[in-house]
Amino acid sequence: MHSFEIRIYGDEVLRKKGERVETFGSELSPLLDEMVETMIHEDGVGLAAPQVGISKLISVINPEPGKNSTLIKLINPRIISHSDETESFEEGCLSIPGIRANVVRPSVIRIEFQDEEGRKHRLKADGLLARIIQHEIDHLNGVLFVDRLSLAKRALLRPKLRELAKRAGRES
Numbered sequence: 587m588h589s590f591e592i593r594i595y596g597d598e599v600l601r602k603k604g605e606r607v608e609t610f611g612s613e614l615s616p617l618l619d620e621m622v623e624t625m626i627h628e629d630g631v632g633l634a635a636p637q638v639g640i641s642k643l644i645s646v647i648n649p650e651p652g653k654n655s656t657l658i659k660l661i662n663p664r665i666i667s668h669s670d671e672t673e674s675f676e677e678g679c680l681s682i683p684g685i686r687a688n689v690v691r692p693s694v695i696r697i698e699f700q701d702e703e704g705r706k707h708r709l710k711a712d713g714l715l716a717r718i719i720q721h722e723i724d725h726l727n728g729v730l731f732v733d734r735l736s737l738a739k740r741a742l743l744r745p746k747l748r749e750l751a752k753r754a755g756r757e758s
């Protein structure tokens with residue numbers, strides 16, 4: 587099965603803000619299909635286009651792998667509001683293999699996004715879905731979950747992150 591290769595921490599594309607998608611429909615579908623395939627192949631609950639080297643505001647999300655019913659495709663998503671209440675939850679990332687850490691984020695969010703046909707939608711999310719969406723929208727802005735950790739925690743992870751970045755540098 588063909589799927590994209592995942593870009594690893596240290597790859598510059600992960601730090602670029604994605605471009606808005608202006609073309610929908612049949613031109614966009616093959617890319618979305620391949621992103622979904624890659625996410626399933628990698629056992630991820632979400633995948634953002636920059637993670638496969640494409641600097642566009644696109645993410646696919648599947649909070650319950652194995653169930654296609656929970657699959658959401660987000661084009662040009664943005665958070666329009668969030669709760670003051672936050673929660674801490676452990677995150678990982680396909681682009682940062684071997685590292686997991688608790689990240690504090692708003693518990694409830696409202697987002698606006700477009701589907702693959704360009705239709706606009708609004709969605710209120712909490713729990714795991716809110717968590718994944720925020721992680722993915724961060725990717726679209728060039729932000730990684732390790733950026734949201736305390737300085738002390740990041741200092742602890744620095745050697746591992748350097749190791750990943752070295753590996754990414756060698757491959758590119």
Ligand code: CO
Pocket residue numbers: 678679680681721725
């Ligand atoms: Co990620």
